[in-house]
Amino acid sequence: MTVLLAAAAATLFAIGTYLLLQRKLSRIIIGLGLLTHGANILLISAGVRGEPPIIEGAETSSFADPLPQALALTAIVITFGVTTLLLALAFRSWLLTDDDEVQDDLADRHVAGHDATRDETEDQQELIAWEERR
Amino acid sequence: MPLLLLSFAVTGFALIAGGQRLGAKSFVVGGAPMAAAFVWILAQLDDVTSNVVIRRSIAWVEPLGLRLDLRLDGISATLALVVAGVGVAVMLYAACYVGAEEATPGRLAGLMVLFSGSMLALTMADNVFLLYVCWELTTITSYLLIGNRHTDARARGAALHALLITAAGGFALLAGLLLIVADSGVDRLSVLAANPPTHLPTAAIVLVLVGVFTKSAQYPFHSWLPGAMAAPTPVSAYLHSATMVKAGVFVLALLAPIAHGAVPWRGMVVAAGLCSMLFGGLRALRQQDIKLLLAFGTVSQLGLLTVLFGLGTPETATAGWVLLVAHALFKATLFMVVGIVDRGTGTRDLRAIPPLRSGWRGVEVVAGIAVASMAGVPLTAGFAAKELAFDAVSGLAWGAPWTLVGIVAGSALTVAYSARFFWGTFVAPRRRAPEDPGPTGPRVWFVTPPTLLTVIAVAFGLAPGVADGLATSALRVFGTSAATAHLSAWHGFGLPLALSAVVLAGGLALWTLLPRLESALERGGRVPNGGEIFLAVLRGVGQLATRVTAVIQNGSLPVYAGVILLTAALLPAGALVIGRASIDLPTFGSPGEAVVLALLLTGAFGAALVHRRFAAALFLSVAGYAMAGLFALSGAPDLALTQVAVETLSTVVFVLVLRRLPEGFERQASAPRRTASILIAAAVGATVFAFAVIAAGFDHDTAASDQMVEQAVPVGHGHNVVNVTLVDFRGFDTLGEISVLVAASIGAVALARATRRAPAAPVREPMASSVARLAFIDVAARVAFPAVLLMSLWLLFAGHDYPGGGFVGGLLAGAAIAIRYIAGGIQEVRQRSRLKPWTVLGTGLFLAAATAAAPLLAGRSVLEVASTSVSLPVLGEVELSSALVFDIGVYFAVVGMVLMAFEAFGDTPQERAL
Structure with a gap:
């Protein structure tokens, strides 16, 4: 790890975060890709740097740490899968709305502006009235 | 004992599953296990009265040390007899009560059997955890039975009301019991009784009492009981007057000998009990529905039971014991009478009941005897109970005068609503309509169950001494040296008799003055009652939930993502600030690395800043190829290869999708939103930087990696x-x-x-x-x-x-x-x-x-x-x-x-x- 690498990872995270907070799905997907790059830098620079970990002679002490590499490799491929899925979402959004903008959830807005408990309380009021009936 | 309880479960579920074909006969089938239990308990009475406690213990959850501990001693045999005996009568009664309009008689009968089994298990539970489980089983069966007519919104509401209150009380009880177990290290009730802890935690006392009050419908938690009258009348007679509501009192009876010395205990039981007794009685005077009248009467009577058992002296407990049995007998009888009247006349309204003449004489006599017992007329079981109560309370060392005044006043109210019930149901209608021949009387089978209960009640009232043995063994909860009980129908002249006379005279006077007191009662009725408080709490919780939902689930993805990312940035940042580490890092690696990183960041900034989709995707792939270069420089050729391949394919897939979408990102976010996004992004970046720098300062263990290198050839080939x-x-x-x-x-x-x-x-x-x-x-x-x-x-x-x-x-x-x-x-x-x-x-x-x-x-x-x-x-x-x-x-x-x-x-x- 060098300060430069740390700064690069941090910058990738910051830009990725900024893009994640946008409304266009394509920007969100790009943001996720940048975040992954940042995370992979953190992963591989967490291990010892050195020669490729491929055993040819007896000398293994100069090897780069293979474990973070295996983790990063997994991360790269998974990101491809996730990117494909998210692009399919963008594609679907285009099929339905001609755009890839993430709209606000109208049902949530409705709940926020509506007293969802009204029906039950009406039941209960009826019950109390019945109890009090003379 | 376990087999007996198992037979309830089997019968219950069988009836729910297949009772539909049996129709009303399923109630007779359901009565069978109750009759068996009744006979079995009677057969054990010799042992019980000679203080041989019958025990069974079955492994349950061994690793947690949970066992199904069952025991049959005096107090549990008493309540078990009531549960089984009244159960048999109620089931026979229900077979006549349910008509063609009851769509699912099998389910109703099955649930009643399941309740009965749960309640019996509750009386026999010797382990606090088993007690709690049975307690909740009765809550659940009660919920299902109140909501029996599930197409009726009112019945559903009432069932939910009862469930919310009694289940909340159940949790309080569990918490209280757990505190007691934690404090004393004992989870067996019999062991607790034998070696009473010198002191119980106050919190435990309060929690247990809250549980007791909810179950036994005590103020301020009584409001569910009147609502529960939406259940079919046999259910009301069984659960909500004779048995389930006694569960709270039963726990009170078990714990009072240990806890009655504590000030919060005495204060709470006396306050809640007297409030319930007085307010319940007053409310009963105002009801026009005779079923509701009885329901508030039950609240009132349970108040007296709470006071008697809660005070926790052998004398008050004896009075409570007699009242418990007497109340089960007369209240179940009266509910059955209400059901018969309801079925025969089609109404339960005091103002609308037609005159009951020919064929109704038997019902009237049965009701009269039961009412007399409720009011405490001499030579009834109720009278014996009241006399014992007056005697015991007047002899108390603590709070005697005003507790006694409260009980006397409450008993007078009981007399008044008893008179109102009997007069309004049987006498007043005949005076109102002298010519009306009235409806025909009920069938003999319909009247038989309440008559049976009344015969037992009369026998018990005339010669309560026969139960001396059982009552004495019930007092063993006070320890082995406790006093013996001597019950008699007549206690001679003295203060108790004088008080009984005052109660009867006062109650009758109150009843005759009732029309003039109407407006006063009306005003009293405006005081907020438990039902309204419950409703307000329910509404408040609902509104709070709506508001919380509106804030935390506002439907905007950027807001959600922002909250999550900010949390992810700030929480670790806090931890990083707290945990310090030495930082000693080289600034640069190789020149090649600097070049690659420059390319990487160019790609990243480009992807964020351009306003065209294609360009952004291409910048992303620039960053990706730069990553591949970085991997190659870091001794990771596998990663470099993979990254190149992935980047190539990603670019192709991006292009495939983006060719459909509009070229640019048209709508730009508002300035405040952009600022917020940038701030959150900066926070995340700063946290990551700090994390990377600080984490690099720690020596890390490479044992796993070293092992992988060592084992790759010999193990992994x-x-x-x-x-x-x-x-x-x-x-x-x-x-x-x-x-x-x-x-x-x-x-x-x-x-x-x-x-x-x-x-x-x-x-x-x-x-x-x-x-x-x-x-x-x-x-x-x-x-x-x-x-x-x-x-x-x-x-x-x-x-x-x-x-x-x-x-x-x-x-x-x-x-x-x-x-x-x-x-x-x-x-x-x-x-x-x-x-x-x-x-x-x-x-x-x-x-x-x-x-x-x-x-x-x-x-x-x-x-x-x-x-x-x-x-x-x-x-x-x-x-x-x-x-x-x-x-x-x-x-x-x-x-x-x-x-x-x-x-x-x-x-x-x-x-x-x-």
Whole structure:
């Protein structure tokens, strides 16, 4: 790890975060890709740097740490899968709305502006009235 | 004992499942286990009264030390007899009560049997946990029974009301019992009683009492009981007057000998009990529905029971014991009478009941005796109980005068509402309509159960001495040396008799003055009662939930993401500030690294700043290739290869999707939103930087990595440590990963192809259409395809020893497919392989999973590698290991995923319409 690498990872995270907070799905997907790059830098620079970990002679002490590499490799491929899925979402959004903008959830807005408990309380009021009936 | 309880469960569930065909007869069937229990308990009475406690203990959850401890002693035998005996009568009664309008008699009967079994188990439970479980079982069966007419919103509301209050009380009881167990280390009730702890935690006392008050419908938790009258009358008679509401009083009786000395205990039981007694009585005077009148009467009587058992002296407990039995007998009888009147006349309204003349005489006599007992007329069981109560309370060392005044006043109210009930039901209607012949009387079978109960009540009232033995053994909760009980119908002249006279005279006077007190009672009725408080709490909780939902679930994705990311940034930042570490890092690595990082950041900033989709995607791939360079510089050739392949394919897929979407990002976010986004981004970046720098300062353990390097050749049979790690040491991870890939691919195809857009919509032409093909690209693609494919296979097979492996190989094969796609579109890709994309995908996952699982057949562990060397032409000595098969699975899965991506996004609208 060098300060430069740390700064690069941090910058990738910051830009990725900024893009994640946008409304266009394509920007969100790009943001996720940048975040992954940042995370992979953190992963591989967490291990010892050195020669490729491929055993040819007896000398293994100069090897780069293979474990973070295996983790990063997994991360790269998974990101491809996730990117494909998210692009399919963008594609679907285009099929339905001609755009890839993430709209606000109208049902949530409705709940926020509506007293969802009204029906039950009406039941209960009826019950109390019945109890009090003379 | 356990078998007996089991028979309740079996009968209950059998009736619920198959009782429909039996109709009303299912109640008779359901009465059978209750009758058996009744006889069995009677048979044990000799043992019980000679203080031989019958115990059974069955293993339940051994590791937690939970056992089903059952015991039958005096107090539990008393309540068990009531539960079983009244149960038999109620079931016989219900067989006549339910008519054709009861849609599910089998279910009703079955639930009543299940309740009965739960209640019996509750009386016999010797373990606080079993007690709690039975307590909640009665709550649940009560809930289901109140809501029996589930099509009626009112019944559902009442059932929910009862459930919310009694279940909340149940939790309080559990918490209180747990505190007692934690404090004393004992979970057996009998052990607690034998060695009473010197002091109980105040919190435990309060919690247990809250539980007791909810179950026994004491102020301020009584409000569910009147609502529970929505249940069929047999249920009201059984659960909500005779048995379930006594569960609270029962727990009170068990714990009072230990706890009655504590000030909060005495204060709470006396306050709640007297309030319930007085307010319940007053409310009963105002009801026009005779069932509700009785319900409030039950609240009132339970108040007296709470006071008597709660005070916790042997004398008050004796009075409480007699009242408990007497109340069960007369109140169940009266509810049955109400049901008979309701069925015969079609109304329960005091103002509308028609005159009951011929054929009703028997009902009237039974009701009269029961009412007399309720009011405490001499020579009834109720009278004996009241006399004992006055005597015991007047002799108290603590709070005697005003407790006594409260009880006397409450008893007078009882007399008044008793008179009101009897007069209003039987006498007043005849005076109101002297000529009306009235409805015909009920059938004999219908009146038999209440008559039976009344006969028992009369016998008990005239000669309560027969129960001396049982009552005395019930007092054993006070320890072995407790006083013996001597019950008699007549206690001679003295203060109790004088008070009884005052009560009777006062009650009757109150009743005659009732019409004039109407307005005062009316005013009293406006005081907020438990029902309104419950309603207000319910409404408040609902509104709070709505408000919380409105704030935390406002429907905006950027807001959610912002909150999550900010939390992710700030929480670790706090931890980083607290935990300090020495920071000693080189600023630069190699010059090459600086160049690569510059390229990387150029790509990143470009991707964020440009306003066109294509440009952004291309900047992203610049960043990706720069990453590959960084990997190459860091001694990670596998990563570099993978990154290059992934980046290439990602770019292709991006282009496939983005060609559909509008060119630019039109709508820009408002300035405050942008500022917020940038601030959150900066916070995340700062936290990551701090984390990276500080984490690098720690020495980390490389034992795992060293071991992987050491074991790669001898155990993993491979020289490329990263690949051996992927397919062997961390093979499970890889298996999980390709499962995710498979799921994501299926999802992508499903999303992209779910609903097809009408082909009429104008779409920019894809870069290659099947109509116009460029010859030189076509040729180049045909030449390159086999070469790249061969390369990918080499990477796959060599990957164990050199950079490469299933992932890289598969991705490169995907790139080969991409080349063909560019040349000829989706048709070209489809022609390459007769296998469908999903078949390739599934084959890959299956191969990997099967290889992983195969060692299990040989009795080895999952993913264990078997290996053998073979000599092949050209390739020479090759080590064939099962890890290679696993890697082939990975290869196929990745190829399948790429094919799926083309399947999802690759076709043109024209092809799509085909």
